Amino acid sequence: MNEAIKTSKAPxxxxxxxxxxxxxxxxxxxxxxxxxxETGVFVAGGIKAQTKQVMENLKQVLLAxxxxxxxxxxxxxxxxxxxxxxxxxxxxxxYFTNTLPVxxxxxxxxxxxxxxxxxxxxxxxxx
Numbered sequence: 001m002n003e004a005i006k007t008s009k010a011p012x013x014x015x016x017x018x019x020x021x022x023x024x025x026x027x028x029x030x031x032x033x034x035x036x037x038e039t040g041v042f043v044a045g046g047i048k049a050q051t052k053q054v055m056e057n058l059k060q061v062l063l064a065x066x067x068x069x070x071x072x073x074x075x076x077x078x079x080x081x082x083x084x085x086x087x088x089x090x091x092x093x094x095y096f097t098n099t100l101p102v103x104x105x106x107x108x109x110x111x112x113x114x115x116x117x118x119x120x121x122x123x124x125x126x127x
Contacts, residue, residue, distance in 0.1 A: 003021070004020070005021065005061060005065045011035035020065060027124075028121075029062075055095050074121065076120050078106050
């Protein structure tokens with residue numbers, strides 16, 4: 001049976017969806033945008049600040065499920081400006097210390113609430 005994962009340490013869903021779903025040994029997160037979970041407002045700064053907040057939000061969702069970035073097997077990154085690719089990578093890489101997950105990066109025309117970056121992950125709990 002699937003289980004919704006919810007934490008107040010990451011932004012509330014801005015629509016009819018869960019922050020994450022635990023499905024068997026997998027955790028699938030919804031995309032996180034750079035909202036401060038306490039204020040519900042975008043973090044100040046450019047792409048690096050937004051990417052850091054997105055990764056911190058994902059970290060909190062993973063922790064709520066008893067996981068961390070070491071359990072992540074797949075990420076999908078959505079960015080509005082592909083010129084930001086290197087800056088996103090610079091911040092993103094600091095969150096993975098072991099094996100890097102597989103990843104897709106997709107350039108998009110726009111993201112919810114005007115975000116510059118959105119990231120979702122799939123994690124797997126090793127038995």
